[in-house]
Amino acid sequence: MVPVSLIQRLERAADLIRQHPLTAVGAVTTGSLAVVLFIWVALDRSKQSHAGDRPSLMDLLEQVESDKNAKSPPSVTSPRAPRSRSWTSPLAKQCTGIDSALRSRLNELKRTSGSWRTTVPIHPTNFGERFSKDSYGAPLDPSPRVVVMHETVYSLTSAINTFQTPHPMDEDQASYHALIGLGGKVVDIVDPLKRAYGAGNSAFLGEWAVTNPRLRGSLNNFALHVSLETPESGANDASTHTGYTSRQYDALAIVLSDWIDRFNLTPAAITTHRHVDLGGERSDPRSFNWASLQYRLSALGDLCDS
Incomplete structure (x- = not known):
């Protein structure tokens, strides 16, 4: 109803x-x-x-x-390296005036390198692969094209112990491709095709590679590093010391000559830690004698085409 x-x-x-x-x-x-x-x-x-x-x-x-x-996310680009610092190599072109006795001695040293050159493994945290891309996805050329010379400050044994110690933090990692003792002994540490951690915040001719977004760029990704054992007089912060031995310069010339040939480098690509360091804290290798290196590289025929 x-x-x-x-x-x-x-x-x-x-x-x-x-x-x-x-x-x-x-x-x-x-x-x-x-x-x-x-x-x-x-x-x-x-x-x-x-x-x-x-x-x-x-x-x-x-x-x-x-x-x-909604807005498009901002594009992230790789940080640019600081303004290029010019580098004029102290090594001059030399095709004449070669010391034949020195050439014979250095060639004999190369032939018997097994008696004064050895390889020592280090902890894997202290070296790595060369990157083909940076932290932002930009392509990188990882081929070695600059040689940086250093000094150990302390003994050869101390340097090796440091490299064999695990360093999980990137900021603490360190290594060179080769060490050269006061007596001319060469210790190969890192394969030249791998990346050694020889320089922190650094660049060469306006180029670096940012491979860790938390850290500033460095040239390690395209560099070769060789370090000379420092004499006892250099175990301090003084600007100079008594210098390196003749045997060290012999061994250094042979190591560099091998890299020049293997990676098609020019002598102008050989520089110092002091030059590439962007923090202004490095001065090595102190008391380095470029004339001694010139004398030996010319004997090996590496300065005629420079």
Whole structure:
């Protein structure tokens, strides 16, 4: 049985529709839309357990607004190396005036290198692979093209012990490709095809490689490092010491000559830690005699094409 009050309300509504037909149509349309939306929301809520991955109407509206305001992420580029520092090599071209006796002596040393040259393994945290891309995805040329000369400051044994000690933190890692003792003994530490950690914040002719985004760039990725054992007089922070021995210069010339030939380097690519260091803290190799190296490399024929 239909209540009387409901019948009376329906009769009034019918009278209003007859008197205002256009208004009634608009109201019915609006009301229908509201009913449809109400039913859609009700159904959506009732079926959440069966359509958990279906977005709600509010989710869709928020997504549209988010897409409108979204911005492309800023592009990240590799940090640029500092302004290039010019390098004029002290090694001059020399095709004449060669000391034949010195040439014979150095060639004999090369022939008997097994008696004064050895390889010592170090801990793998102190060397690594050369990178073909930097930390930002930019391509790198990992081929060796600069030689950096250093000194140990303390003994050869002390340097080797340091390199054989694990250093899990990048900031503490250190190594050279080769060490040269006061008596002319050469200790090969890192394969030249691998990356030795001879220089920290460094660059050569305006080039470095950033291989750790937490640290500034260095030239280790394309450098070869050789270090001379420091004489006892250099175990301090003085700017000079008594210098290196004749046997050290002999061995150094042979090591460098091998790298020049193997990697097609020019003598102008041989530089010092002092020159490539960007922190202004390195001065090695102190008391280095470039004339002694010139004398030997010319005897080996490595300065005629420079």
